[in-house]
Amino acid sequence: MNLSRLAATMLIGSTSLLLACADLHHHEHEQQQNAFFTPGLGEIMAQTAARHTKLWFAGQERNWELAAYEIDELHEGFADAGKYHPTHKEIKQPIPELIARYMDKPLAGIEQAIKDKNLQGFIDNYNGLTAACNTCHQSTAFGFNVVVQPNFNPFANQAFGSGN
Numbered sequence: 753m754n755l756s757r758l759a760a761t762m763l764i765g766s767t768s769l770l771l772a773c774a775d776l777h778h779h780e781h782e783q784q785q786n787a788f789f790t791p792g793l794g795e796i797m798a799q800t801a802a803r804h805t806k807l808w809f810a811g812q813e814r815n816w817e818l819a820a821y822e823i824d825e826l827h828e829g830f831a832d833a834g835k836y837h838p839t840h841k842e843i844k845q846p847i848p849e850l851i852a853r854y855m856d857k858p859l860a861g862i863e864q865a866i867k868d869k870n871l872q873g874f875i876d877n878y879n880g881l882t883a884a885c886n887t888c889h890q891s892t893a894f895g896f897n898v899v900v901q902p903n904f905n906p907f908a909n910q911a912f913g914s915g916n
């Protein structure tokens with residue numbers, strides 16, 4: 753191997769080492785961010801409330817695809833609530849247990865109504881869901897957070913009609 757070739761090989765070697773270090777550093781940084789960012793239960797609930805509103809307007813427009821999507825988002829939010837907040841300093845029962853007790857049935861009812869494209873079934877189960885949100889709030893000393901059926905749509909930048 754001549755000298756310039758050797759130098760080139762060393763250069764490539766050290767560059768890839770540097771890149772590997774940068775990558776490792778990036779990875780560590782990402783892990784740290786994940787470890788530090790934990791949404792509060794109140795944050796997750798605020799998101800849940802937004803989805804609860806969007807779900808209503810999607811249903812009213814018979815936009816079943818969007819309604820099904822909002823149900824999935826609600827499930828994900830509740831899964832996060834249980835994962836990041838398995839317990840709460842002011843609540844005796846484990847959060848995932850409460851969620852299963854109050855949310856599973858009304859969410860499944862809405863899912864069935866969406867599958868059947870049944871607007872009345874959707875409305876009935878939606879009212880059941882809203883009542884169950886409040887039952888959980890009451891049973892956890894957060895009864896002052898009262899959820900209601902939305903009477904106007906604050907999401908001006910999203911289309912709720914299915915376009916058909």
Ligand code: HEC
Nearest residue numbers: 793794797798800801804850851854885888892894897899
């Ligand atoms: C585990 C039982 C439980 C269920 C089920 C539940 N919540 Fe909550 N919710 C809470 C608790 C606890 C808080 C207070 C959290 C905190 O701030 O620490 C809360 C807070 C809230 C808040 C106040 C957040 C804010 O920023 O103003 C809203 C709105 C809310 N929930 C909406 C809902 C909706 C809508 C549903 C149903 C789709 C629901 N919640 C279901 C327990 C529950």
